[in-house]
Amino acid sequence: MSCATSDLEVQEEEEEEGGGGDHEERAHLEEGGGGGGSFQTQPLRHDDLKEMLDSNKDSLKLEAMKRIVAMIARGKNASDLFPAVVKNVACKNIEVKKLVYVYLVRYAEEQQDLALLSISTFQRGLKDPNQLIRASALRVLSSIRVTIIVPIMMLAIKEAASDMSPYVRKTAAHAIPKLYSLDPEQKDQLIEVIEKLLADKTTLVAGSVVMAFEEVCPERIDLIHKNYRKLCNLLIDVEEWGQVVIINMLTRYARTQFLNPNINESLLEEGSGGDKTFYGSDEDEDEDEEEKEKNAEAPAMAKRKPYVMDPDHRLLLRNTKPLLQSRNAAVVMAVAQLYFHLAPKAEVGVIAKALVRLLRSHSEVQYVVLQNVATMTIKRRGMFEPYLKSFYIRSTDPTQIKVLKLEVLTNLANETNISTILREFQTYIKSMDKDFVAATIQAIGRCATNIGEVRDTCLNGLVQLLSNRDELVVAESVVVIKKLLQMQPEKHSDIIKHMAKLTDNIQVPMARASILWLIGEYCEHVPKIAPDVLRKMAKSFTNEEDIVKLQIINLAAKLYLTNSKQTKLLTQYVLNLAKYDQNYDIRDRARFIRQLIVPTEKSGALSKYAKKLFLALKPAPVLESPFKDRDHFQLGSLSHLLNAKAGGYQELPDWPEAAPDPSVRNVEVKDSVPEWTKCSSREKRKEKKVEKPFYSDSEGESGPTESADSESDSASGSESGSGSEESGSGSESVESEEGSESEEEEEDEEEKNKKKKKKELKKPVQESESEQSSEEEERKPERKSKQRKSDSESESDEEESESESSQSESEDSESEAEIKKKKKAAESKPPTKPVKKENKKEKKEMSLLDLDDFEPAPSPQVTPVNTFLSNSLVTDLEGLSLSDTVLSPATIAPSSALKNYELLHRITGEGLSVEYCFSRQPFSPDANMVAVQMQFTNNATSDTKNLHMEDVKLQSGMRVKEFPEIELLPAGETAAAVMGIDFCDSTQAANFQLCTHTKKFFVSIQPPVGELMRPIFLTENEFKKEQGQLMGMNEITEKLTLDAKCRNEHAIVQRVTTAANLSRVPCGSDKECSPPVPPPDHPIHRFAGRTVTSSSLVLVTVATKEEGAAQLTVNCEKMLIGTMLVKDILLALTQ
């Protein structure tokens, strides 16, 4: 020590001689330019600090140290103070000491010699009776990165690893990776220490030692065997950071030790065929291959012996599951990836909910979680489908989150939900965030390629976007359209024409290039336009961007090959321009193409094949997710996020072909008793207390270890172990764990059962939801009243409320049981039927969106064009179409009701009179049109010829399907015809000219609002549900007094259905209210329909009250239609 002090003095003298400046420069150099602020440090102030440090007063020392640490924190260089600071390492004041430690750890590496002076202090600290001091001494000692002290550190770590205090042992575990990074040669010795600490039974040490294991020897998986069960059981009590590390490590461990739980399932799937669609048919090809390989080897074996999950595998899954409820996102993610990589397919679903929960966390958490969800959705789409709406985008989301959510939505899209997703996408296109809009357009493109049914719809939508004002939107659309068209070009020559026109306006190079490529590729579809485009392009060639120039050359070459007559000169011109271009790529291309296509005497054999080369069929591009195949990285890892292997990443091994010996995990009792428990001290007793997992539930958790211990000695232990494990789980399920749990347990269930389960899963949750919600509704008033009661009572007088609450609790639990029963009943129903229904429903919903593809097939009714159907027949047919639903008095259709309107009066028509009515039948050529039945009467004395329509004037969006020309209408005769008008859900008139061979008459047809809809069938419940969603502005209510003549049900129904083309909603047909209820005094009549064009719901409710008073409610998405309809119905009911 005396030697040390003298050294110090020498150092100080040197410093005084050399002056501060010199010193600083050296330090600065050593820092590698790191301390940007080091120039500002003033030697003068440092002298000040030195003085303070040398003083006897602790307060002064403290002040100085605080200032020095503040300097370090700001990144300023304080290394020249090292000698002055290090003297205080033995200071009695604990705060000064701590700050000195902080300083030492920061600068020791730079001033190794001086740092050595402090070592003895720490060595003394290691022997201190206070565990805090022992731990902190070890912590600082191991943090000093000086190679000379490696042996000292090694010794200290070894000693601390068998310290009595678990806190010191934890510190020892932390010190291991520090020493390893300082000197990797110590690995073998360190592994010994790790092995020892892994056997530690306290939760405090577990996380830290596994961390050390991961950094030092992640490949020594054999060290885990004996500790596997203990780690599983301790897991729930380990602190959260340790949990993450342990779970990630155990995932890897399990992959090496257990069999693939899905191996049988995949076999089954292949056997039954087609059943695979559950998790999306786009099961990874690679995996398929892999599985096939395995299957090829394993089938005989696997068929003989059904897969039984190793009880240890089950233990891991069971013990990690509750951690999905952790508040720490990293823990949740760790469990999620464990389930994704290790659990049987049927069980993976549990993680979806937890991951969706994380989406409400900070945006950085969302970012990471969404990346992982995106990868998962490719493999296991079914898992997240019920949470589709959670991925809807908010305008306040950051762009990077929006884009990721889009990715997930796109991955989730399938035939059933695509209409909803596309509708959502429509709103995104109007966003102000242009990057996001571009991403949306690409997403639409991907949906279109993945789901054939909507390809045309998407294409049409994208074509509409071409007229968008924003150039970026247009450009992105062009690029996507190009890709889509490549899949079926022959059908879309008009789109290609349209795009050709765009070349005049679009400036974005990528888009221009795409258009040119398209025209060139499909020039035979647009033989007239293509040369003209080339002409224009030749004109602007010199001003174009490089990618555009290349495509112009391409276009020229292709045209030359197909249509050389018209384009020969143009091509030569373009090639000449390109020959002198500045860009050598373009010059090269021009030269190459000239040689290839223009036959000269020198041209080689290749030119014969020029046509083949250029006009070969090109495969359509595959638009795939950037997240495809990412799951070969362990999910949740940095490598997965970056899609590149990060340093120190441990590959997730493939499942083994055959399970390694499970008995390696059996633990012998004697070994597991650590040495330190033998010594007796006060602390020891404390520790014993700690040892017993205090906080985990006392019954189950400690059990398995013990049982594992007891079963250990026999070789057949594993067998008996599995038995006990199984029975354990059984009893658990008896303990009213949730039903789902017990289901999971039964792994070796029959195949059929499995399939059934799957099918049930397949149904979206909605099914049960609706069932429940109806119940919920029933119960609501009850609950409300309860709430109010308890509200009124103040919280303080507990006695009363307690008794009450306990009562209500029991009630609650009862009802819960009821629900469970019902659920079960629902589940036990044969699954096929509801599925069918579901499908149907979805079909219906499709038609909500006016996507051409989903137009319901025109109903079987064939409307004879020239004859009137009798009204009664109409109603008959209507009844027929509803026959699979409950027939009720509801469908009373207007019996005599069709009202005739005059289109052309006899006098103005010079003898020709025309009347029309809305026949209320589907117009079969186009379901979006309203059928108008016209009746022509020739009152004149001469024949009328060539009766047809002309010069139709319409508001934008409206369309008309003309009636077929009537060639001859003899005098005194009558003829009928049907035309269709798409009013676009507006009451705008359709104006046109009615022409005969001699005259033209201007006429117009204006529909009453009630004719703009068609009836649909809804049950009362559906009606209420829909009505619930159309509240607020979509609801219009009027009070009225019913006309004296229309106070009975029949009259009301008739008047309403006359006024509007709606169908009656049967009341009381719901099976829930089984006892026949006497008709109430004041019935409520409900009517439902959809508008013809946009299929928006129109719901009308007439609630009658006393003495003819009534309330009319109209719910309609289209507010305008709603208001007009209210007026019309009001009129019909009051007159």
Place this chain on the structure above:
Amino acid sequence: MIHSLFLINHSGDIFLEKHWKSVISRSVCDYFFEAREKAVDPENVPPVLQTPHHYLISIYRGKLFFLSVIQTEVAPLFVIEFLHRVADTIQDYFGECSEGIIKDNIVTVYELLEEMLDNGFPLATESNVLKEMIRPPTILRSVVNTLTGSSNVGDTLPTGQLSNVPWRRAGVKYTNNEAYFDVIEEIDAILDKSGTTVFAEIQGVIEACVRLTGMPDLTLSFMNPRLLDDVSFHPCVRFKRWESERVLSFIPPDGNFTLMNYHVSSQNLVAIPVYVKQSISFFETGPCGRLDITIGPKQTMGKTVENMMVTIHMPKAVLNANLTATQGTYTYDLTTKVLVWDIGKLNPQKLPNLRGSLSTQVGVPKPEDNPSLNIDLKIQQLAISGLKVSRLDMYGEKYKPFKGVKYLTKAGKFQVKMLCTAHFSTNWRSEYI
């Protein structure tokens, strides 16, 4: 694991650095600054960046970037969650997490960082443990410290560090024993332009303030736990009790903490407390538009809606707004194009209305994009899901504590897509994709 931490302020200055292993030069941050510039918005900086030798993982909190430097594989969420925990701790200690506060307490922050990580691996993150080692500054203590020269650093090992209940220290004593719970629910919803609910759900949180002597063991039970669909707990809550009995059984941390977060099952229809009638239109000709918003109560369960506030992000082309509000005040920020209408209490008799004209940039075509409208509100004494705490029992201690439960409903991410019209007919057409 976590190698270094840099705290960076809004203008890109590094004002604190801490290295847990060897020193890494500040220049790594240049990669971050580059990304920061590219992203325009601080929220759009990718949280994970790759540089030739390091990985940078950052979070953005309170206008500060917490940037950590990583060298080897580590779960990114692990780091992100930890960085947020650092920010939480700073907030817990000093009341807020801002550049000024951190600079004022730089030594304490540095000491905290030293305790929170050891060699890059989290060591002590429970605020209870940290507070025993490094005492949070109070006015009284700082006065005493300057007089006596005593320190902020505790000299005993925090008992929490050793026990299996690391969130609670031993020997807590209060003269008034009290336990208060706040049930706070947030409605997240997206309503489309016609007022139909596209998406709605309820998020809840139970914030607790527990000041109880000794080691109390509490059990909190609900009247209707079935409502809770998805839950996450403070580590103190026993999972298994919840699984089997649906009660929250826990030894509480001392002081304020978040007991649980929950999500109300989506089977229940979410009551939307207000409705909004709105229209915004821009004329094809002339530099102006019109705005009309009315708000009314819908399903409020008989409670009054308070602290109503409407925020609209206007299209870029809108220059100014000239509006009249029948209630409350409105402001229009010309640079960010954000219209804020602070309404206050919602009076069901006289519905608040905001209408008037918007002036748009001349020569710029009428904005096509629809702005959306965000709503803030509060309803006291109501948990909109209907969740109700039925009782709180205490075991393990003899005294009788004061107990209380408060309910509050707030709007979370409550968004209404606006109706933007020029003519009715074009609007209809736009519905087709």
